[in-house]
Structure formats: C-alpha cells, structure tokens
Amino acid sequence: MQDNEKLFEEVTRSPKSTTTAAVKPPVNTEAIGALIKVTIDDKEIKVPMSTTILEAAKMLGINIPTLCYHEDLCISGVCRICVVEIDGYRTLQASCAFPITQPITVHTHTRKVRQARRHILDLMLSNHYGECYSCVSNNNCELQKLANEYGVDFYRFGHVEEPTFGRDDSSYAIVRDMDKCIMCRRCVRTCIDLQEVGVYEAMHKGDQTRIGTFMDNPMAELICINCGQCINRCPTGALHANDPSDDIWAAIDDPNKHVVIQTAPAPRSAIGECFGLEPGTPLTFEMNTAMRYCGFDKVFDTNFTADLTIIEEGTELILRLYNALVKKEQEFIPQFTSCSPGWVKYIEHFYPEMLPNMSSAKSPQQMFGAVIKTYYAQMHNIDPADIVTVALMPCTAKKFECNRPEMNDSGFKDIDFGLTTRELAQMFKEAGIDLVNMKKSDFDDPFGTATGSGVIFGATGGVMESAIRTVFELITAKKIESLFEHANIIPVRGFEGVKYAELPITEVGPVPDILKHLVPDWKWLKGITLKVAVCHGTANAKKVLDNIKAGGKMSECHFIEFMACPGGCLGGGGMPIPTSEKIRAARAKAIYAEDAAAEVRKSYENPAVAKIYGEFLTDGPCGHKSHKLLHTHYIERGKKLV
Numbered sequence: 001m002q003d004n005e006k007l008f009e010e011v012t013r014s015p016k017s018t019t020t021a022a023v024k025p026p027v028n029t030e031a032i033g034a035l036i037k038v039t040i041d042d043k044e045i046k047v048p049m050s051t052t053i054l055e056a057a058k059m060l061g062i063n064i065p066t067l068c069y070h071e072d073l074c075i076s077g078v079c080r081i082c083v084v085e086i087d088g089y090r091t092l093q094a095s096c097a098f099p100i101t102q103p104i105t106v107h108t109h110t111r112k113v114r115q116a117r118r119h120i121l122d123l124m125l126s127n128h129y130g131e132c133y134s135c136v137s138n139n140n141c142e143l144q145k146l147a148n149e150y151g152v153d154f155y156r157f158g159h160v161e162e163p164t165f166g167r168d169d170s171s172y173a174i175v176r177d178m179d180k181c182i183m184c185r186r187c188v189r190t191c192i193d194l195q196e197v198g199v200y201e202a203m204h205k206g207d208q209t210r211i212g213t214f215m216d217n218p219m220a221e222l223i224c225i226n227c228g229q230c231i232n233r234c235p236t237g238a239l240h241a242n243d244p245s246d247d248i249w250a251a252i253d254d255p256n257k258h259v260v261i262q263t264a265p266a267p268r269s270a271i272g273e274c275f276g277l278e279p280g281t282p283l284t285f286e287m288n289t290a291m292r293y294c295g296f297d298k299v300f301d302t303n304f305t306a307d308l309t310i311i312e313e314g315t316e317l318i319l320r321l322y323n324a325l326v327k328k329e330q331e332f333i334p335q336f337t338s339c340s341p342g343w344v345k346y347i348e349h350f351y352p353e354m355l356p357n358m359s360s361a362k363s364p365q366q367m368f369g370a371v372i373k374t375y376y377a378q379m380h381n382i383d384p385a386d387i388v389t390v391a392l393m394p395c396t397a398k399k400f401e402c403n404r405p406e407m408n409d410s411g412f413k414d415i416d417f418g419l420t421t422r423e424l425a426q427m428f429k430e431a432g433i434d435l436v437n438m439k440k441s442d443f444d445d446p447f448g449t450a451t452g453s454g455v456i457f458g459a460t461g462g463v464m465e466s467a468i469r470t471v472f473e474l475i476t477a478k479k480i481e482s483l484f485e486h487a488n489i490i491p492v493r494g495f496e497g498v499k500y501a502e503l504p505i506t507e508v509g510p511v512p513d514i515l516k517h518l519v520p521d522w523k524w525l526k527g528i529t530l531k532v533a534v535c536h537g538t539a540n541a542k543k544v545l546d547n548i549k550a551g552g553k554m555s556e557c558h559f560i561e562f563m564a565c566p567g568g569c570l571g572g573g574g575m576p577i578p579t580s581e582k583i584r585a586a587r588a589k590a591i592y593a594e595d596a597a598a599e600v601r602k603s604y605e606n607p608a609v610a611k612i613y614g615e616f617l618t619d620g621p622c623g624h625k626s627h628k629l630l631h632t633h634y635i636e637r638g639k640k641l642v
Helices: 004-012 053-059 111-126 142-149 186-194 229-233 245-253 271-275 284-294 303-325 341-350 352-357 364-379 397-402 421-430 452-458 462-476 538-549 581-597 607-615 624-630
Strands: 035-040 043-048 083-086 104-107 174-177 200-203 210-213 239-241 258-263 298-301 387-393 417-420 498-504 529-536 559-563
Touching: 035 053, 043 053, 053 104, 083 111, 111 142, 186 200, 186 229, 229 239, 245 258, 245 387, 245 417, 245 421, 258 284, 258 364, 271 421, 284 298, 284 421, 298 303, 303 364, 303 452, 303 462, 303 607, 303 624, 341 352, 341 397, 341 538, 341 559, 352 538, 364 387, 364 397, 364 607, 364 624, 387 397, 387 421, 397 417, 417 421, 452 462, 452 581, 462 498, 462 529, 462 559, 498 538, 529 538, 538 559
Parallel strands: 035 104, 258 298, 258 387, 387 417, 529 559
Antiparallel strands: 035 043, 083 104, 174 239, 200 210, 498 529
C-alpha cells in the first residue's frame, strides 16, 4: 500500500493543479516551533505561532460568536461579529482572522465588545427580511440565535418590511432567498474554495454589495452541480433545499397511490441530530416504524440496490479490463464511479471529454426506482402508474438526478421524489412523531435484505471498499480477510482528500456461473496488481482528473471512486446542519459499526440480489435487460448555461 499522505501531496502538486487541497492533513504542532503565551479573559494558554485568537479561545472553552467563520472554510473576517479587545490596540480586532505572533492579552466580552456586536447585529437585521415563523431555518438559524443571545428587542436601525429580491426556486435542488442573506460569503467560499465550482460571487461594492450568480441567471441555468454544500454552511435561510414533502403527503393521502420509500445509509446515522441526539446515533429501525406511521405503504433499504450497483459496476470494470488486456481493444480506463449525482454533473460541466471513463451504472437510488416499477410491480400486480417512489437521501443533488429525463427506462419516472434527511425529520415532527422513542421494526421484503457493503456506501471510500470485497473474492476465490482483517479495507477509509490502494492478484479461481457469458476465464488477470483510488469533494476531484490528464500517478489506476461532497454522503447537502469534520467522523463511526454487525458483508452474497438475477435479470449482470433498466448515459454540458 502506498502512503496516502505522500500520494495526496503528489496529486495536489500535479502540473495542472495550483490550489491547495480542500481537505488538509492535520497540523503537526511539534514542528511549528516555540509556543506563544496568550491571556484571554484572565486565562492563560500557550499556542503555536499563527494560531488565531478564536482557536485559542476554543482551547480555553471561551465562546466567541461567529457568523462568517466556518471550520471547513478559509478565513474571511467580513462579518466582524467575533471582534475582541486586545491590550495596546486602538480598535477592536476580528478574532477569527487575527494570528497570534507575540504574547497578547485579550478581552472577549467587555462593554465595548458587546456594544459593537449588538450594533453589527442591528445593522444586519436592518437589511434582513425576517419572517422567522415561515423560514425554513427557524430555530436553527445562527442570526436568530445571536439576536436572542444579545437581547435584540427592537430594530435600532430600521427593518425591511417587504422582500427586495424574491425567491429563486428554478432548481430542482436549491432555493435561493437573498432577502435572508447576511453577506457572510460562506456560500462563495464553499463553492469556490471547497468545491471549486464557482456559482456564487460577491457583486458590486459598498452598500450595493450582494451575493449573485453569473449574469444574475437563475440556479437552473448555471453550472451548479446541486451538491448543496452551500446550504450546509449558510447561517440563515438564504439557501435551502427544494422541499417536495407537500407533494409526498398528497400522494400518501391519495387512496389510489401505492407510495414506497427507500432509505439510504447516511440519513440513519444523522437524523437523530434533528431530535437533539449526538451525531452518529443510529436510528435505522426507529425510522422504519416512523415512516409507516406517516403512511408509506412500504419501507425498503437502498442498500439492496447498493449491492446491485456493486455487481453491475464491478462486472463493467472486469469487462473493460478484459477488452483492453485480452481483446486488445481501446477501453477507457480508469473507470470512474457514477453513484454521486453531484460528481456526475461536475464532470459533465468541467471535464466532458472524460465522460467515457464513467461507469454507465445508475446510482442505487435510480436502480431502485427502475426495479420498483418493473420487477416489484409485476410481483404484486400493481400498475406502475399508481406507484409513487420516494428516495430518502443525504443529498440535494439526488433531487436533480431523479428529474433527469433519461431516468425513465421502465417507461415511467424511476424516482418521483427525492427527500433529504432534514425534510424527513420535518415530516416526522409534522406527524407528531417522537422518533427517538419509536419502536424498532425491520425493512419490508423483498428489498429489506442488504449487506454491510451496502451500508458503507454512505462514507467516502465505501463504494470502493464494497467493490474490492466482491471483485477480489469473485476473481481469486479467496476471502478478502486473507488481505484485510475482518474485511475492513483500511487504506480506502478516512477523510484524506485522495486515498490509494493496490491489490495484487496472485492467483485466480473459476469464473462464477453468473459471469461466464461475459468472460470465459480469469487467467489473464493473474499477476495483475489492481490499482484503485478514492476522492471526495470536487476540489479534490479536479486535482485527480488533472493528474490523469497530465499522465500522473492517477492515470495508472483501474478504478476510482468519486464523491462530490466532503466526507461522502455523510457530509451531503441534505444532512442535518451544522456539519464539521468531527460531526462527519461521528456519522462514519455509526456507518462502519452497522457494517461490522451485519451478518452478510459482501454484495455478491446478498440472497435478494441472487434472486433478482435468477427471476428477473436472467441474462445476468451487464446483460441486455440490466443494461436497459440499470444503466444510463451522460450529457456533455460543458461550461454553458444548462
């Protein structure tokens, strides 16, 4: 296994990569040099050179309010709500942007500081069209929280009585309500620095400054990848997801509709946060009961089609290698994963020339919809026109994905509605459900059987780990545990921006019956070292793709997993707010714990998957029927307004 930190440095320093990585390695404080003494509110601490006052205060347990600051983002220092008083300085200083280079004495809550913060809040509120009761961020708004903490009981500098900008709800995924914007620029830094997409920018100057889009075009006409990372970091309700819950309630209340919901793995590790629980508190089976209480006719596990995805995508990889190595045909290698819709739209816009490298396999969400409206409909003699498919996802980009016109190979729309974790939590609250104390119940058959491999799709590296478990065992007829203890493929886990692993194929077994129609034997694979990589966040995706184009290390890979969101689905744009690396790590712990506890941990061993190939997809993986229903194509969008 190659050292992932060295690989990360190599990829981010490729000839066409000039920006820093979105996810940085931890700082080695021992290598920084002498520590500097700082006194904050009569408490002393020694910190490394260039530690900010805000960071030092956190170490001491001293709270300093912030709005523009976010630990995932670069420093901006524009809101000034975090100002502090420093002995010897004439003016107040922004603690988030003040690096400590010499011993200083800081005061965080003097009268001067409190008054400045109160005036800053009053000025923000003077341009903020409130309507808090009807705001999607009511009771989870950082501005609202600070106004309460600082005793704002009247509008000192006036207040906007009517909306100025209006809402932009043109996008399937993201709604912009700039009347609630406080100019913190978190969305700008998220889109430019964290994701390197660049949909938003601060426009004009002075009191005319506002956050806008290219030529003020609506969201549906931009190069937005719908990842929703801007939503996760917006402190107010200026950005939020396009919520379909009213339409879903209408379908549930319609006696002629059969409404089914599938649940992805990531929401079950995080929905408890919406009910006051700690991040990483799993509520999988409580959720199942609550969804039936809401009126869903069936509750299925997306992990079933995650397993199906592994079979289809893994078979596609084997076919590409067979065509290239045995038939000597031109093939596009490395193969890229295709289950992250934000990533798919990113490559369509920014690297359309590399679309042939994309796996044609649909995401688990879309595969499920196609299966429900064909196999399931036939099994239960239900008219597919009467089936409403809902997908509970951690992702706002899934809303765009289910509305892609090409996602209707069954003759019907694969997925009717994409629902985020936050939106389902709100539906539970609307139904008076106390989720934490609900009784546990299992998923419904025939799609309640899944494996640990399906569960870990929710974390960055999970798709790759699942693929390795299945492909290695099918090819070698050996257990993956012979290489990795407990089948935990550690090199592809974790939150490094880019991860890399090598798997030597020293021996091969017989070709399984389900694949014999595609390849006659495995002999050609003996002696090959399978090279794989994992990447999360589109800023890191850019570096990997540029490295491939420059002929760097990544061009040697056979298979690469890409996820649009930092941390993978655990950090998706539809997950509970706030988010941070610590919170994402807690969610990942829950995901991996569920995998470790699973009776079956490899996709090809899922009996429900074997059954659907035996009864419905009878020409096997990547066969004619599976290609029609479970595979798709992509659009060369480029940097144009679509």
